[in-house]
Amino acid sequence: MRKPIRVLIAKPGLDGHDRGALIIAQALRDDGMEVIYTGIRQTPSQIVATAIQEDVDLIGLSCLSGAHNELFSEVVRLLNEQGAPDIPIFAGGVIPASDIPYLKKIGIKEVFPPGSTIKETIAFIRQMFSMEG
Amino acid sequence: MERKKSFETLSGIPLKTVYDESDSPKHLPKPGEFPYTRGIHKNMYRSRLWTMRQYAGFGSAEETNKRYRYLLKQGQAGLSVAFDLPTQIGYDSDDSMSIGEVGKVGVAIDSLTDMEKLFEGIPLDQVSTSMTINAPASILLAMYMVTAEKQGVDPKKIMGTIQNDILKEYIARGTYIFPPKPSMRLITDVFQYCMEHTPHFNTISISGYHIREAGSTAVQEIAFTLANAIAYVEAAVKAGLDVDQFAPRLSFFFNAHNHFLEEIAKFRAARRMWATIMRDRFHAKLPKSMQLRFHTQTAGSTLTAQQPDNNIVRVTLQALASVLGGTQSLHTNARDEALALPTEESARIALRTQQIIAHESGVADTVDPFGGSYVIESLTDEIEEAAGSYLKQIEELGGAVDAVEQGFMQREIRKAALATQRDIESTEQIIVGMNQFKIEHEEPPELLRVDPALSDKQIKSLKKIKSDRNSEAVQIALQQLQQAASQDDNLMPFILNAVRVYATVGEICNSLRKVFGEYTV
Numbered sequence: 001m002r003k004p005i006r007v008l009i010a011k012p013g014l015d016g017h018d019r020g021a022l023i024i025a026q027a028l029r030d031d032g033m034e035v036i037y038t039g040i041r042q043t044p045s046q047i048v049a050t051a052i053q054e055d056v057d058l059i060g061l062s063c064l065s066g067a068h069n070e071l072f073s074e075v076v077r078l079l080n081e082q083g084a085p086d087i088p089i090f091a092g093g094v095i096p097a098s099d100i101p102y103l104k105k106i107g108i109k110e111v112f113p114p115g116s117t118i119k120e121t122i123a124f125i126r127q128m129f130s131m132e133g
Numbered sequence: 134m135e136r137k138k139s140f141e142t143l144s145g146i147p148l149k150t151v152y153d154e155s156d157s158p159k160h161l162p163k164p165g166e167f168p169y170t171r172g173i174h175k176n177m178y179r180s181r182l183w184t185m186r187q188y189a190g191f192g193s194a195e196e197t198n199k200r201y202r203y204l205l206k207q208g209q210a211g212l213s214v215a216f217d218l219p220t221q222i223g224y225d226s227d228d229s230m231s232i233g234e235v236g237k238v239g240v241a242i243d244s245l246t247d248m249e250k251l252f253e254g255i256p257l258d259q260v261s262t263s264m265t266i267n268a269p270a271s272i273l274l275a276m277y278m279v280t281a282e283k284q285g286v287d288p289k290k291i292m293g294t295i296q297n298d299i300l301k302e303y304i305a306r307g308t309y310i311f312p313p314k315p316s317m318r319l320i321t322d323v324f325q326y327c328m329e330h331t332p333h334f335n336t337i338s339i340s341g342y343h344i345r346e347a348g349s350t351a352v353q354e355i356a357f358t359l360a361n362a363i364a365y366v367e368a369a370v371k372a373g374l375d376v377d378q379f380a381p382r383l384s385f386f387f388n389a390h391n392h393f394l395e396e397i398a399k400f401r402a403a404r405r406m407w408a409t410i411m412r413d414r415f416h417a418k419l420p421k422s423m424q425l426r427f428h429t430q431t432a433g434s435t436l437t438a439q440q441p442d443n444n445i446v447r448v449t450l451q452a453l454a455s456v457l458g459g460t461q462s463l464h465t466n467a468r469d470e471a472l473a474l475p476t477e478e479s480a481r482i483a484l485r486t487q488q489i490i491a492h493e494s495g496v497a498d499t500v501d502p503f504g505g506s507y508v509i510e511s512l513t514d515e516i517e518e519a520a521g522s523y524l525k526q527i528e529e530l531g532g533a534v535d536a537v538e539q540g541f542m543q544r545e546i547r548k549a550a551l552a553t554q555r556d557i558e559s560t561e562q563i564i565v566g567m568n569q570f571k572i573e574h575e576e577p578p579e580l581l582r583v584d585p586a587l588s589d590k591q592i593k594s595l596k597k598i599k600s601d602r603n604s605e606a607v608q609i610a611l612q613q614l615q616q617a618a619s620q621d622d623n624l625m626p627f628i629l630n631a632v633r634v635y636a637t638v639g640e641i642c643n644s645l646r647k648v649f650g651e652y653t654v
Binding site for chain 1: 231654
């Protein structure tokens with residue numbers, strides 16, 4: 001049997017809207033993944049430190065305050081700087097379609113804007129890991 | 134043959150095929166009479182319409198001031214300030230914690246200077262202002278009072294509301310700073326100080342809104358809100374305050390969600406429960422202490438990013454439910470808020486929605502038009518009963534503060550939120566334009582963008598304020614505040630002193646952090 005996928009769900013910045021993060025965390029757990037949820041108000045460096053320490057397979061970032069461009073790019077930068085550029089990142093939250101090309105360009109693998117489903121998110125993760133495996 | 138096996142409200146209350154006189158109480162007390170189920174006033178909107186109060190704020194104080202003047206010119210009756218997250222969590226714009234967040238979800242306020250700019254040209258004795266501020270509520274209220282003074286307005290004349298409801302921050306909204314105990318003290322200090330100094334200011338807005346947005350049901354929304362309210366009243370009574378002196382300044386804030394009938398009933402049930410609690414549990418004597426006054430906002434979480442113009446229709450129905458439920462003031466969301474802060478055009482349509490309900494629909498011309506409706510009266514009773522059993526459960530856990538610390542409400546909300554998500558994904562719950570009736574290609578709407586240079590500008594102006602002010606006076610004011618915080622003086626006069634010499638929100642909060650510590654989950 002394969003090892004379960006380990007996911008870090010993280011809330012960077014000061015945003016307290018954690019409904020989406022909590023739902024995704026629970027849904028991925030129900031789907032058999034190992035999920036670590038950071039709680040709200042994490043700095044990008046705290047998130048990166050947790051990701052490395054917990055040896056996760058991927059990171060999910062959630063932001064609903066509009067600070068996603070600044071905060072997500074900082075997480076990417078720190079992952080690179082700390083020698084973990086291969087941990088893939090997916091993201092969700094109040095993210096306008098016009099920001100998605102930028103986020104993908106900096107290396108976010110997929111963005112799930114409002115209206116996305118648990119099913120889509122799980123399918124995306126499973127597919128990414130089956131291709132690699 | 135019916136469309137579904139069973140029908141129920143969003144809280145899971147079963148709906149019968151038809152309701153009749155056996156579902157409805159025989160005697161209904163009139164509007165303006167205890168327990169105020171039908172409304173807190175005899176004439177309701179025939180005397181005065183609800184206050185149309187649109188929550189707004191973004192970027193700098195100057196920019197937000199422009200939006201306020203625009204909204205007032207469009208016929209809005211009261212202001213409602215949205216602060217950015219650093220302000221709400223007590224960080225200055227130049228703090229490393231504020232990166233990316235300055236001016237994003239609201240206006241950035243660092244010092245009195247920003248507050249003065251925010252209300253420039255807006256006479257504070259004529260407009261009422263609601264401020265969505267919690268952990269640092271006393272600081273922003275102090276800034277507002279001093280701004281009024283500088284305009285030549287006696288703070289005794291200012292009108293408005295501070296949210297000041299910390300318990301729901303731990304439960305659902307997340308902008309806490311200090312642990313529960315010192316936070317409750319800050320709140321009772323405000324109650325006490327304001328009784329005398331700002332008698333027309335509501336000292337708290339006990340909020341179910343965010344509990345609902347986090348995913349609770351309608352029943353949980355009013356149960357948890359009333360449980361929190363009980364905790365505040367208990368804390369104030371314990372601090373030696375007379376219930377009839379502060380209770381008339383307590384106000385509430387609810388969500389108007391999708392299930393039209395359940396929402397109308399929810400507001401009516403909340404009023405009846407509160408009146409009974411205040412009379413029987415806290416032995417209030419004044420009718421004003423028993424009357425639940427509330428602001429309503431339509432449910433942001435029901436807005437879809439897909440086909441956003443449909444949101445105008447959702448908002449209309451939600452707003453209508455809140456008016457039929459007897460709200461005292463109302464914010465209607467703009468169609469584009471699933472994606473960004475509203476553009477000026479979207480904000481105007483949202484305000485027009487209220488004006489159409491008020492002036493064209495006729496629902497404001499008779500009191501409690503749905504009173505006596507079999508189904509509404511029956512749902513009012515059922516919601517009261519279900520919320521009452523939650524209140525009992527919370528009581529058994531030791532009250533709201535203990536229940537919050539044990540994560541009880543948080544868990545209940547989480548369960549409900551996940552169930553809703555699953556219902557939407559299985560199309561058990563249909564969301565038009567999102568999981569049914571979709572269209573393939575949508576033109577992205579025009580969205581409001583906060584100026585990315587704003588943060589730098591705000592930090593620059595903060596630097597200037599810091600170099601222009603009397604830094605010795607600031608140090609003394611902060612030391613005195615810290616000293617007072619470690620004893621049991623009322624903190625409001627000390628906060629006012631600090632604000633007057635242009636101490637910043639971050640500095641004042643840091644002084645309090647040194648004494649109170651910080652709350653972490």
